[in-house]
Amino acid sequence: MNMKQLTRKEALEIGSKSAIAVIKKNLKADFIEDKTGFDETLYPTTHLLLEDEGFEPPNGAIVDHYLNQLKDHNPELSDAKIAAMLGLAGNRRIRAFRSGERDVPFSIWRKILIMMGKVPNDAIKVIAIFE
Numbered sequence: 537m538n539m540k541q542l543t544r545k546e547a548l549e550i551g552s553k554s555a556i557a558v559i560k561k562n563l564k565a566d567f568i569e570d571k572t573g574f575d576e577t578l579y580p581t582t583h584l585l586l587e588d589e590g591f592e593p594p595n596g597a598i599v600d601h602y603l604n605q606l607k608d609h610n611p612e613l614s615d616a617k618i619a620a621m622l623g624l625a626g627n628r629r630i631r632a633f634r635s636g637e638r639d640v641p642f643s644i645w646r647k648i649l650i651m652m653g654k655v656p657n658d659a660i661k662v663i664a665i666f667e
C-alpha cells in the first residue's frame with residue numbers, strides 16, 4: 537500500500553490498528569520466572585518509574601541482569617541485536633550500560649522495560665491531526 541495515496545487520518549488509523557494488534561499480542565507473551573537468584577531488592581526501584589515520577593537510571597548490575605534474561609530466553613539475541621532494537625548503532629553503549637560505566641537514558645531503558653513486560657507500552661494521546 538502506498539502511504540502517499542492515503543490521507544494522514546487514514547495512515548494514522550492503519551498505524552494505530554497495527555499498534556493495537558502488537559499490544560494485544562504482547563499480552564500473550566510467555567511468562568518467564570526468574571530462577572537466576574539475582575536479588576533485585578538490593579537496589580532501589582526508581583528505575584521502574586516514569587521521568588516525572590522520580591526515575592533514576594538503573595544500576596549496571598540490573599541492566600546486565602535484564603539483558604541476560606532477554607538473551608537467555610531468546611538465544612539468537614546478541615548485544616548488537618539488542619542495540620539495533622533500541623535504535624543504537626553498535627553495542628559499545630550496551631557494554632557501557634551493563635558495566636555501569638554509562639547511565640541508560642530513560643527513553644532507551646523504557647524500551648527495555650517494555651520488551652521485558654515490566655511496564656505497559658506507552659500510548660501518547662494525539663492532540664489533533666495536522667496536515
